Amino acid sequence: xxxxxxxxxxxRREISVWGSFCWGYADVGADVYVALGLVMAAAQGATPLAFxxxxxxxxxxxxxxxxxxxxxxxxxxxxxxxxxxxxxxxxLVAGAALMLDYTVDVALFAMASAGYINFFFxxxxxxxxxxxxxxxxxxxxxxxxxxxxxxxxxxxxxGIRESxxxxxxxxxxxxxxxxxxxxxxxxxxxxxxxxxHQWHNEFPTTKQLLYAVSIAVISYVGLESVSQAAQETVxxxxxxxxxxxxxxxxxxxxxxxxxxxxxxxxNWQDIAQREGDPVAYLATHxxxxxxxxxxxxxxxxxxxxLISANTGVMGSSRLAYSxxxxxxISDWLSHVHPKFRTPVRSIVFxxxxxxxxxxxxxxxxxxxxxxxxxxxxxxxxxxYFLSTMAxxxxxxxxxxxxxxxxxxxxxxxxxxxxxxxxVFGVIGTFAMVVIVLWTHEIARITRPLWVVAWIAYYVWYRxxxxxxxxxxxxxxxxxxxxxxxADTGEWELYExxxxxxxxxxxxxxxxxxxxx
Amino acid sequence: MQPHPxxxxxxxxxxxxxxxxxxxxxxxxxxxxKEVARAVYSVEAARTILVPILELFYSERAVELACRLGxxxxxxxVLAYTIEVPRVISLDxxxxxxxxxxxxxxxxxxxxxxxxxxxxxxTDIVRAREADEGIRRxxxxxxxxxxxxxxxxxxxxxxxxxxxxxxxxxxxxxCELIIDTxxx
Numbered sequence: 146x147x148x149x150x151x152x153x154x155x156x157r158r159e160i161s162v163w164g165s166f167c168w169g170y171a172d173v174g175a176d177v178y179v180a181l182g183l184v185m186a187a188a189q190g191a192t193p194l195a196f197x198x199x200x201x202x203x204x205x206x207x208x209x210x211x212x213x214x215x216x217x218x219x220x221x222x223x224x225x226x227x228x229x230x231x232x233x234x235x236x237l238v239a240g241a242a243l244m245l246d247y248t249v250d251v252a253l254f255a256m257a258s259a260g261y262i263n264f265f266f267x268x269x270x271x272x273x274x275x276x277x278x279x280x281x282x283x284x285x286x287x288x289x290x291x292x293x294x295x296x297x298x299x300x301x302x303x304g305i306r307e308s309x310x311x312x313x314x315x316x317x318x319x320x321x322x323x324x325x326x327x328x329x330x331x332x333x334x335x336x337x338x339x340x341x342h343q344w345h346n347e348f349p350t351t352k353q354l355l356y357a358v359s360i361a362v363i364s365y366v367g368l369e370s371v372s373q374a375a376q377e378t379v380x381x382x383x384x385x386x387x388x389x390x391x392x393x394x395x396x397x398x399x400x401x402x403x404x405x406x407x408x409x410x411x412n413w414q415d416i417a418q419r420e421g422d423p424v425a426y427l428a429t430h431x432x433x434x435x436x437x438x439x440x441x442x443x444x445x446x447x448x449x450x451l452i453s454a455n456t457g458v459m460g461s462s463r464l465a466y467s468x469x470x471x472x473x474i475s476d477w478l479s480h481v482h483p484k485f486r487t488p489v490r491s492i493v494f495x496x497x498x499x500x501x502x503x504x505x506x507x508x509x510x511x512x513x514x515x516x517x518x519x520x521x522x523x524x525x526x527x528x529y530f531l532s533t534m535a536x537x538x539x540x541x542x543x544x545x546x547x548x549x550x551x552x553x554x555x556x557x558x559x560x561x562x563x564x565x566x567x568v569f570g571v572i573g574t575f576a577m578v579v580i581v582l583w584t585h586e587i588a589r590i591t592r593p594l595w596v597v598a599w600i601a602y603y604v605w606y607r608x609x610x611x612x613x614x615x616x617x618x619x620x621x622x623x624x625x626x627x628x629x630x631a632d633t634g635e636w637e638l639y640e641x642x643x644x645x646x647x648x649x650x651x652x653x654x655x656x657x658x659x660x661x
Numbered sequence: 662m663q664p665h666p667x668x669x670x671x672x673x674x675x676x677x678x679x680x681x682x683x684x685x686x687x688x689x690x691x692x693x694x695k696e697v698a699r700a701v702y703s704v705e706a707a708r709t710i711l712v713p714i715l716e717l718f719y720s721e722r723a724v725e726l727a728c729r730l731g732x733x734x735x736x737x738x739v740l741a742y743t744i745e746v747p748r749v750i751s752l753d754x755x756x757x758x759x760x761x762x763x764x765x766x767x768x769x770x771x772x773x774x775x776x777x778x779x780x781x782x783x784t785d786i787v788r789a790r791e792a793d794e795g796i797r798r799x800x801x802x803x804x805x806x807x808x809x810x811x812x813x814x815x816x817x818x819x820x821x822x823x824x825x826x827x828x829x830x831x832x833x834x835x836c837e838l839i840i841d842t843x844x845x
Contacts, residue, residue, distance in 0.1 A: 162689055324679060328672040335668035383689055391686035395679060402675060409668070636698035644706040651804055 160378040165388040167316030168456055169371040172250070173396045174319050175453030176363050177403050178446040179257050182423035183518055185404065185416045188357030190347030192404035192413065195354060199361035200397050202577060205570030206529045207368050208552045209536040211389035212564075214372035215549040216539075217626070218381030218633055222372030222460075223532040225467055230535030230542065233473060233617040234603075239531040240468045241599035243369060244495070245592060246524035247464060250457030251294060251499035252506065253517035254450040259289035260514070261447035264422060265440070279508045287507045291500055293451065297458045298496035304485050312452055319449040322441070323399060326428055330406040333432045340409035347413055356584040361400070362577055363521045368392060369528070373460045382635040386550035403427075422446065458496055465491035472610075472618050473603060516587060523585065523592040526577040533570035537563060545645045546626060547638045707731060707837065711739045711805035713796050713826075716767035723811030723841055724771045728778040730809065730839075737781045739803045740771045743795035746788050753788070761786070793829035800835040807837045 160168070181192075188195035213226040223243055228236025263270035263286065273281045300311065349357065371389050375381040403424070407416050410430050419426040424446060428438030466488040469479030482489040506513040536552070544560045555562035582589045607614045623646050630639040693701070710727045714720050727738055742764040746752050768784040775782035783803065789795030800808060812827055827840055 162687060166686060324676065328676055331668040331672035331675065333664050333668075335665060335671070337665060337667055380689070380692060383692070387686045387689065391682050394682045398675060398679060634692065634695075636695040637693050637702065639695075640698045640702035641705070644702055648706070648708055648806075 160374050161313075162379075162384045162388060163317075164310075164313050165371055165374055165378050165381075165384050166391060167312040167452075168374045168459070169368055169388065169392040170316050170320065170395065171312050171449065171452035172370050172456045173392070174316070174323060174399065175254055175257070175446075175450040177323070177399060178261075178422075178424050178450055179253065179514070179518065180360055180363055181403055181407070182416055182419055184357045184360050185407070185413050185423070187349060187353045187360065189349045189353070189413050189417075190343035190345070190408065191349055191354060192357065192408065193401055195357035196361045196400045196404055198354075198358045200400060202362065202529075202570070202573035203397070204393060205566050205573055206533060207389060207393040209533045209564075209567055209570050210368045210372055211386050211393075211550050212548055212552050213532070213536060213539065214375050214389060215382050215386040216546055217629070218375035218378065218385060218635075219467065219629055222369045222375075222464065222467075223528045223535075224464060225471070226372075226535040226539065227528075227531040228471060228473075228617075229622065230538035231531065233471070233613075234615050235531055235535075236471065237468070237473045237599065237603045238596060239528045239535075240464060240473060241596045242524040242527040242531070243464055244461055244524075244599070245595050246369075246521065246528070247457045247461035248495055248499040248502055249517055249521050249524070251297070251454050251461065251496065252290070252503040253514065253521060254454035254457065255293040255297070255499070256286070256290045256503055256506070256514060256517065258293055258447045258451040258454060259286055261422065261425075261443050261450065262289065264425065264443035264447075276508075282507055283513070284507075286513070287504065290503045290507075293454065294458075294496055294500050294503065297451070297455045298492050300455065301458045301462060301492045302482070302485060302487055302489050304487055312455065315448050315452050319445060319452070320395075322445045323403075325434075326424065326431065326438070326442070327399070327402045327406055329431050329434065330410060330427070331402075334430065335406055335409035337409060340405065343408050343413055352584065355580045359522050359526075359577065359581045359584055360518060362526060363518070369525075370456045370460050373463045376463070380635060381633050382549045382630070382638050390550075457499070458492060461495035461499070462488045462491035465495060472612055473606075475606060520585075520588050520592060522581045523578070523588040524595075526574055526581055527596070530571065530574035530578055533567055533574055536567045537571070540564060540567075543622070545642075545649060547641045547645070549638065704730065705734045707736055707807035708734055709737045709739060709803055709805045709807075711741060711796070711800050711803060711808045711836075712771065713792070713799075713808070713810055714740050714742045714767050714771050716763055716770070717811075717813070719811035719813050719841070719843070720767075721770060721774060721811075722843075723809045724774045726811070726839075726841055727807075727809040728775055728780055730807070731780060732778055735780065737783060737803075738775045739783045739785065739799065739805060740768055740775070741785045741787050741796065741799040742768050743787045743789055743792045743799075745792055745795075746790060748790055752790070791829070792826045796826070796830065797833075797835045805836050807839065808835070809839045809841065811841045813842070 184195055185192045210223070214222070217225060217229065219225055224236050224240030227239035260270070269285045272283050272285045274284055276282055368389060371385060371392065375385050378384050407427050410427065416423045416426060422443060425439050425442035428442040429435050431438050465474065465478045468474045469476050478491045478494065479488065480490050481487065502517070506516040509516045539546070540563060541561050544562070552564040552566050554565040556565060604614050612618055627639065627642060630642060707730060710731050712720070712724050712727045714724070724738065724740065731738060744756065744760060744764065746754070764786045768786070772782045772784055785799060787795040787799050789798065796808065808830070810827065810830070830838055
């Protein structure tokens, strides 16, 4: 009985508009600290172009997420949209892809945070030891990473209030700092002639550019976080479209500004050599504040990448909660703690998976961060491909669902509107999946294997619980949607949807009466 | 280090765009209470509005009212001209040509009003023994959500203000019913 009652405990709805924005920004803001050096090493003088190409796909995906997250404000994000639009099986595939990304996110960014902390402890940064077959393993850095993952898991177990506040404060601080670097950099140190020189003379090969684009796309996971947090956001149908659209604009601005300002101040090779702390290196070249900028950027980076790791813990646990609720994985994971009202088992389990991936990366014989970054993009792009497909499918299957925000530029067929930008999104994300598989050595083997493992588990679990494997469990989406809207207090949408359902029921009765 | 004008311009543009974006995001519209939402959207629920037509000003005004009520939700306006057929002849018996012409003309005028609002108009000529019966049947056929009925204000006939059609419809409305009349 106690188990049953506790399983009905719902997630608390406490995230504000700023909190919702920071969930997304924490992910993306942190990506610059990790991605800038990696992307620049591949794209060289064309780094802004790599971010811009990735940004175009990001806009399509972002708009699709904005529409779906505001129309279906529940935990789960892309996997929920895919399940609803394309069915249970594809929902599982999208969920597996996103789970991969979140756990990699936790491991990668906890690792990066520890790396930036080690900026102040060079001995720890340079430490390397051999363990049997494994050489050059930095056990101190690994231990720091595992401590940070454990810390974040505990924070999320304690509750969303604490972790959301954590995100909000540090997100604001980070945005001020990042904006300061960019504004001071452009205003006082930027030389357009140096930028143009590098653009013209240091252009990469096509394959290098595509690889860079596939690294640059890791910034997109931020929008997924906003969707993930929708079930805990106050007035999500109103808040989520605003935060998502603002996030699209702000993230693009930062993603394009950082490489542009960098190439106008320093040579791309210098940034590429500092893969671990490119932003700190850039900051040291700023006039007036340069002498302080290195340590400040290191502290800032350590905090913001920790926020991103925190977003990953939150996202993976909420995703697992949603997948279990929808019957894709065991109910055991959907248990919400009666006191903390957080999905404790999911948090602990997937934090454990993230820790295992971090250990794998440190023992892989390559640079640990490079190994993780290599695996990062595949999950996101696969999930986004399925999500943009789901956008189109949902427009066809559920044209009557109220949409507080609609992706612009549509072609109408009767009551169905097909989003042109959604179609572009499908094409763009599919191209990205192909590019990732082509250019990422580790990802092309390990990541499809991860998805296959999830599918195998899913088949076993569905058979064991007498649920259809390739068909979907029958659900009354309309009733669920009404319950969601009532729960969110979005009464405008609730009334519109209720009236629409009644109208459709009346219309459905009409031919039956005719048959009589 | 000498600041470059283009760099300064980009820096200012960056700050302004960032600030405006965040301001827009943070300024949320006020939430709508449940009771208000229910009242507001109950009007928008009228997707099919039936307007009984006669070739008179008050029924044409009812069409205009119906269009304004249905504009937001892009409602379909059903314009029905009801011909009362005496019981001595069958319902489908041929009627004088001029009756049909009057009906067509009245419907044409009404349709022009609907088209001015860029709404979908459906026209029908309905035969019935009693007008209220014809209206009720039409409402059922087209799944009307709302009937807007314009009636002549008959001051001399107070307290029997409305016609027998209105009385009959008010006693047993087939759906939501709005009766419009204007003082002379």
